[in-house]
Amino acid sequence: MLDTKYPAEPFRIKSVEPVKMIDRETREKVLKEAGYNTFLLNSEDVYIDLLTDSGTNAMSDKQWAGMMMGDEAYAGSRNWHYLEATVKELFGFKHVVPTHQGRGAENILSTLAIKAGQYTPGNMYFTTTRYHQEANGGIFYDIVIDEAHDTTAYHPFKGNIDLNKLKGLIDKVGAEQIAYVCLAITVNLAGGQPVSIENMKAVRELCDKYGIKVYYDATRCVENAFYIKEREAGYSNKTIAEIVHESFSYADGCTMSGKKDGITNIGGFLCMNDDELFIRAKELVVVFEGMPSYGGMTGRDMEALAIGLRESVQYEYIEHRIKQVRYLGDLLLDAGVPIMEPVGGHAVFLDAKRFCPHLTQDQFPAQSLAANLYLESGVRSMERGIVSAGRDVNTGENHKPKLELVRLTIPRRVYTYAHMDVVARAVIALHKNKEKIRGLRFVYEPKQLRFFTARFEEI
Ligand SMILES: *Cc1c(COP(=O)(O)O)cnc(C)c1O
Numbered sequence: 001m002l003d004t005k006y007p008a009e010p011f012r013i014k015s016v017e018p019v020k021m022i023d024r025e026t027r028e029k030v031l032k033e034a035g036y037n038t039f040l041l042n043s044e045d046v047y048i049d050l051l052t053d054s055g056t057n058a059m060s061d062k063q064w065a066g067m068m069m070g071d072e073a074y075a076g077s078r079n080w081h082y083l084e085a086t087v088k089e090l091f092g093f094k095h096v097v098p099t100h101q102g103r104g105a106e107n108i109l110s111t112l113a114i115k116a117g118q119y120t121p122g123n124m125y126f127t128t129t130r131y132h133q134e135a136n137g138g139i140f141y142d143i144v145i146d147e148a149h150d151t152t153a154y155h156p157f158k159g160n161i162d163l164n165k166l167k168g169l170i171d172k173v174g175a176e177q178i179a180y181v182c183l184a185i186t187v188n189l190a191g192g193q194p195v196s197i198e199n200m201k202a203v204r205e206l207c208d209k210y211g212i213k214v215y216y217d218a219t220r221c222v223e224n225a226f227y228i229k230e231r232e233a234g235y236s237n238k239t240i241a242e243i244v245h246e247s248f249s250y251a252d253g254c255t256m257s258g259k260k261d262g263i264t265n266i267g268g269f270l271c272m273n274d275d276e277l278f279i280r281a282k283e284l285v286v287v288f289e290g291m292p293s294y295g296g297m298t299g300r301d302m303e304a305l306a307i308g309l310r311e312s313v314q315y316e317y318i319e320h321r322i323k324q325v326r327y328l329g330d331l332l333l334d335a336g337v338p339i340m341e342p343v344g345g346h347a348v349f350l351d352a353k354r355f356c357p358h359l360t361q362d363q364f365p366a367q368s369l370a371a372n373l374y375l376e377s378g379v380r381s382m383e384r385g386i387v388s389a390g391r392d393v394n395t396g397e398n399h400k401p402k403l404e405l406v407r408l409t410i411p412r413r414v415y416t417y418a419h420m421d422v423v424a425r426a427v428i429a430l431h432k433n434k435e436k437i438r439g440l441r442f443v444y445e446p447k448q449l450r451f452f453t454a455r456f457e458e459i
Contacts, residue, residue: 004319004323005323006323006324006326006327006417007316007319007320007323008320008417009320009413009416009417010316010317010319010320011060011413014061019047019048020047021047021378022045022047022378024375024376026045027045027374027375027378028375030042030045031371031374031375034455035443035444035454035455035456035457036367036368036371036440036455036456036457036458037367037371037451037453037454037455037456038051038370038371038374038380038381038382038383039051039382039451039452039453040453040455041374041380045378046374046378046379046380047377047378047379048377048378048379048380048415048419048422048423049380049411050347050379050380050381050407050408050409050410050411050423051380051381051382051409052382052409052411053260053346053347053409053410053411053412054257054259054260055101055259055264055265055266056265056411056412056414057259057263057264057265057308057411057412057413057414058411058412058413058414059263059264059265059304059308060263060307060308060311060413062307062311063263063264063303063304063307063308063311064304066300066303066304066306066307067300067303067304068300069300069303070298070299070300070301070303071299072298072299072300073299074291074294075291075293075294076293077293077294077299077302078299079299079300079302079303079306080098080293080294080299080302082302082303082306083096083098083269083302083303083305083306084096084098086306086309086310087256087269087271087306087309090241090244090245090309090310090313091218091221091244091245091248091254091271092245092248092249093248093251093253093254093271093272093273094272094273094275094278095271095272095273095274095275095278095281096269096270096271097269097270097271097272097278097281097282097285097292097295098267098268098269098285098289098290098292098293098294098295098296098297098302099268099269099270099285099288099289099295099296100266100267100268100289100290100295100296100297101257101258101259101266101267101268101296102128102217102219102255102256102257102258102259102260102268103128103129103132103257103268104268104288104289104295104296105255105256105257105268105269105270106128106129106132106133106255107132107288108270108281108284108285108288108289109132109215109253109255109270109281110132110133110135110136110138111132111136111284112277112280112281112284113179113180113213113215113277114133114136114137114138114179114180115137115179116136116137116138117137117139117177118137118138118139118177118178118179119138119139119140119141119169119173119177119178119179120133120138120139120140120141120178120179120180120181120182121140121141121142121143121165121166121169121178121181121182122140122141122142122143122144122181122182122183122184122217123142123143123144123148123159123160123161123182123183123184123187123190123195124142124144124148124159124184124187124188124189124190125140125142125189126184126188126189126217126219127388127390127449127451128449129182129184129217129255131448131449133179133182134393138179141169142165143161143162143165143166143169143181144159144160144161144162144187144190145158145160145161145162146162148187148190148193149190149402149403150402151191151338151339151340151341151349151351151353151354151403151405152341154341154342155193156194156196156227156231156232156342157193157194157195157196157199157227157231157232158187158190158191158193158194158342158344159184159185159186159187159190159193159194159195159224160195160196160199161181161183161195161199161203163202163203163206166181166203166206167206170206170210170212175210175211175212178210178212179213180212180213180214180215180252181203181207181212181213181214181215182215182216182217183195183200183203183214183215183216183217183251184216184217184219185200185216185217185218185220185221185224185247186220186223186224186227186344186345186346187344188219188220188346189384189388189403190340190344190403191340191343191344191347191349191405192220192223192325192343192344192345192346192347193342193344193345194223194224194227194228194231194344194345195224196228196231196232197228197232197235197243197246197247197250198232200247200250200251201250203250204250204251213252213253214250214251214252215251215252215253215254215255215272216247216248216251216253216254216255217254217255218248218254218255218256218261218271219255219256219257219260219261220260220261220345220346221244221247221248221254221256221261222240222244222261222312222313222318223261223318223321223322223345223346224247224345225240225243225244225247225313225318226240226318226319226321226322226345227322227345228243228247229243239313239315240313240314240315240318241313244313248271252272252273252274253270253271253272253273253274253277254270254271255268255269255270256268256269256270256271258305258308258309260346261309261312262305262308262309262312263308263309263311263312263412263413264301264304264305264308265301265304266297266301267297267301267302267304267305268295269295317413321345321410321412321413322345324410324417324420325343325344325345325346325347325348325410326343327417327420328343328348328408328410328420328423328424329341329343329348330343331420331421331424331428332348332350332424332427332428335424335428335431336431337350337355337427337428337431338350338351338354338355339351340403340405346409346410347407347408347409347410348407348408348410349384349403349405349406349407349408350366350369350381350405350406350408350427351403351404351405352365352366352369352385352404352405352406353365353404355369355406355431355434356368356369356434356437358434358435359437359438359439360439361385361386361400361404362386362398362439363439363440363441363459364383364385364386364387364439364440364441364456365385365404365437365439366383366384366385366386366387366404366405366406367383367385367387367440367456368437368438368439368440368458369406369430369437370382370383370406371440371456372430372436372437373406373426373427373430376426376429376430377422377423377426377429377430379408379422379423379426379427381406381407381408381409382406382407382409382451383405383406383407383451384403384405384406384407385401385403385404385405385406386398386399386400386401386404387450387451387454388401388451389401390448390449390450390451408423408427438458438459439458439459440456440457440458440459441456441457441459442454442455442456443455443456443457
């Protein structure tokens with residue numbers, strides 16, 4: 001039998017894009033110019049780019065062929081009908097509204113479904129999701145299980161909602177003060193941790209009792225389905241497509257970024273079963289995104305997204321995807337590097353608090369670790385800690401998240417196991433010299449989503 005611990009790439013490479021490493025002196029110069037913020041580096045100065053898995057996917061030959069089939073009519077494009085039919089078939093919702101990417105869908109849902117002062121409880125938060133909720137007067141409330149905030153605690157479904165926390169909030173503020181429950185599958189900021197079907201069902205039951213809606217952040221729903229197949233009793237013989245479909249049967253709708261599990265470079269959509277909400281969403285989409293038959297995507301984008309969604313639920317694809325990420329995590333664990341465990345779906349997260357115990361959280365250890373990894377190896381990662389968490393909208397104080405992480409995010413179908421070896425060697429070498437990593441302070445701090453464009457200097 002073939003070894004499936006780390007299955008080989010289930011594809012042949014038909015087109016290549018050369019990468020190269022610039023010398024250390026130049027890396028030091030461009031890092032300073034970028035204000036120690038890896039978001040501000042130029043792609044050409046990066047050797048292996050693990051900044052994000054968002055829109056960085058490699059498309060298949062079939063998707064590229066689909067790009068040539070774009071029907072770029074302003075309204076009623078053939079590609080839209082194919083995308084709509086694909087989403088309805090795979091996700092099972094009654095209505096689909098296209099958007100340019102996930103946050104476009106979040107903007108529309110938050111505008112329509114939140115009244116100022118209502119709560120939007122969620123299993124941790126995602127940056128853009130929470131921004132749109134708060135911009136519409138929503139109050140974010142964390143209801144993820146405690147294990148999600150502990151980088152060393154093992155739980156097979158570390159992204160689950162803690163039903164007692166949800167029930168506690170309902171008892172405290174009343175069901176009518178809850179706009180909806182936002183359930184992310186998987187939880188990006190907890191390290192790509194999955195949610196079980198059992199938990200989705202239980203959340204649905206509790207919310208039904210109180211008449212509360214449940215909307216999923218579906219961005220990584222296929223990765224989530226793989227974990228259910230692998231870990232949840234009764235699901236090992238189900239197909240990925242069946243599990244994805246069942247997952248959404250417990251939701252009233254979802255927001256989706258096509259740039260992740262859609263295996264494309266741009267795109268997204270919003271789904272719902274409610275007819276009234278659908279009509280209102282179509283009214284808003286024309287204002288923010290475009291006609292309800294393209295929502296900011298070109299015809300060819302929609303074709304590529306429809307094909308990508310169908311490819312994403314193929315077992316060989318998703319098995320390799322998850323296990324390649326796990327391979328990198330295992331290399332680091334074997335070398336004693338502190339990472340978030342268990343390894344999640346899309347990324348390996350370095351635990352900067354344990355990696356840099358000589359720095360306090362105010363010195364932005366994760367931000368500095370990401371900067372130093374680039375300096376030493378040309379590998380680009382990103383901060384997911386105090387900088388990403390931003391400030392409290394009322395008090396202006398920094399949120400101080402328990403998790404202070406550096407995310408090494410693996411783009412889909414882009415890099416091989418050999419690239420993972422290079423990344424692991426770089427991180428292990430840096431870990432051996434961790435005392436050299438110095439703290440940072442802000443020289444420019446933007447008001448919103450500050451991590452994207454903030455600038456720092458070394459203390
Ligand atoms: C990327 C992402 C989004 C936002 O999607 P965009 O397409 O980048 O706008 C929302 N939620 C999660 C969990 C994400 O990872």
